[in-house]
Amino acid sequence: MHRIRLATDADIIFLADVTLAATGAQGRLPADFDEAAWRARFAEWSRESIEDPATELYVVEVDGRRAGRLRVSRTPEFVEVNGIQLHPDVQNRGVGTAILTALQSEAARSGVPLKLNVERDNPDARRLYERLGFTKTGEDKGEDVLQWSKAAEQNRLWNADVAERYDTPGDGMFSADVLGPTVERLAELADGGRALEFAIGTGRVAVPLSEYGVPVSGIELSDAMLQQLRKKADAETIPVVAGDMATARAPGEFTLVYLVFNTISNLLTQEEQVECFRNAARHLTPGGRFVIELWVPELRRLPPGVPATVGVADPGYILLDTYDVLKQHVVSHHFHFGEGTEARLGRTPHRYIWPAELDLMAQLAGFTLESRHADWTNTEFTADSPSHVSVYRLSTA
Known part of the structure; x- marks a missing residue:
């Protein structure tokens, strides 16, 4: 268990101690290191950081004890990790990963990148950052500048190779047995109005739904998936906004917003999933519907x-x-x-959601559950159903 709290002047000596312990354990202290002079500069710099409204200096606590240091800067353009050190006794326990993952979620919610610098002689830190999806964007003296953004991460996961292999016409989730009932049910729920697909992808559902006569728009974060869609339908037929389905805004109002094939679980935090519901509500006319197809955790x-x-x-x-x-x-x-x-x-990667948790997310955004079935043909949903199609209705108030 870990938590972070804002540092005070009383923490400065500890912050210096943990920084030295972490750096020394990596063998990165120079041979002529002057500890006394360094501590004096560190103390002055730490007090400035505590007082600076543009930065936040934290103490990392693990199991109730001080164990690390974290400094973060936040601007309208980015979130930046200015430094993170953990005592060697608590390293390799997932604490650093958890802290950085939380900062990635914060940056994603704000729609900005997460930045940090890494020393070129610190391979352990570099491996962690690369595993978390950071990529090099520049150099700063003896350090490399790394950056993570949700858009870049999604483009890495859903790249051109994946997009080109995604469609399997007539087979699997592209079979007529799957798409036919899906399109018919969505058209019924659109009730003569316009439909918006979150994470529209290559248009597996949007293209046949549009051909069925329902005006369809979309939101999509992957450039490569959108390029595949454009091979099937132009921007006039199916307009798409490039962006995050939890925050991006498509023009106009809709009677139906829908998410198919477990896609809401691509949002990796509960906060982002709740924001997805709220974004659906922003797009819908009063009484409009939000439909989610999702698997039941196994x-x-x-x-x-x-x-x-x-x-x-x-x-x-x-x-x-x-x-x-x-x-x-x-x-x-x-x-x-x-x-x-x-x-x-x-x-x-996914974050799985229990049906009851999904219902609570809907309530927070002003929806009520209208129906839940095991599939698109309205099969009864039971305790043994592997997935569900849930229809939520937005309040008319």
């Missing part, structure tokens, strides 16, 4: 101590899901096999 298949389940084991394809039940996170590992020993791996 934790009943997860024995104690076993962190993964096999979702699919077909010739040429295996789906393995690994769970972090504390954060409600799951990473889907997609293994595609070719001839001989040829294999390709893709990963997609």
